[in-house]
Amino acid sequence: MSRVGKKPIVLPSGVKVSISDTRLEVQGPKGKLSTPVPPGISFSLEKGELVCQRSSDERQQRAFHGLARSLAGNAVKGVSEGFSRDLDIVGVGYRAQVEGKKVVLSLGFSHPVEFSIPEGIEIKVDKQTRLTVSGIDRQQVGQVAAEIRKLRRPDPYKQKGIRYVGEVLKKKAGKAGATGAA
Numbered sequence: 001m002s003r004v005g006k007k008p009i010v011l012p013s014g015v016k017v018s019i020s021d022t023r024l025e026v027q028g029p030k031g032k033l034s035t036p037v038p039p040g041i042s043f044s045l046e047k048g049e050l051v052c053q054r055s056s057d058e059r060q061q062r063a064f065h066g067l068a069r070s071l072a073g074n075a076v077k078g079v080s081e082g083f084s085r086d087l088d089i090v091g092v093g094y095r096a097q098v099e100g101k102k103v104v105l106s107l108g109f110s111h112p113v114e115f116s117i118p119e120g121i122e123i124k125v126d127k128q129t130r131l132t133v134s135g136i137d138r139q140q141v142g143q144v145a146a147e148i149r150k151l152r153r154p155d156p157y158k159q160k161g162i163r164y165v166g167e168v169l170k171k172k173a174g175k176a177g178a179t180g181a182a
Helices: 059-080 138-150
Strands: 016-019 023-028 031-036 041-046 049-054 083-090 095-099 102-106 113-116 121-126 130-135 161-164
Touching (some): 016 041, 031 059, 138 161
Antiparallel strands (some): 102 113
């Protein structure tokens, strides 16, 4: 049995779940999410907990069991607490600011970079160098954070760029002949 799949999902107060054969709809204080249910997987409500079962022990069913439970768990956590991802902007003159529905970033290019904020995502800027991407959909929060990071990836030599908070970078040494040892 799948270790992830057999864990029940505890439903916090204020979260309502409606189950159909192909979709699982979760509604909570922060919003409403819908997640697909793979074929052969079924959900049921038992004593305030959401339980995931599979129809057979085939390899694909075992894989779908854990996947469906994880997607449902992320939906429940998203509508009750939400998800967030923090990004640091490192570099002299690098900064960000939110202007309406877009983020304007100065990243050392000859022009400011504009990133439009998708629906369902909220971006906050602290101290001009710390971005917080938050929302109820875990996949969308991670995707938006990755797209912002991609605008100026961390440089392995000078350590400048946009990085996740807590991301450890390996610093590479520059050219050995750069010190002028001739």
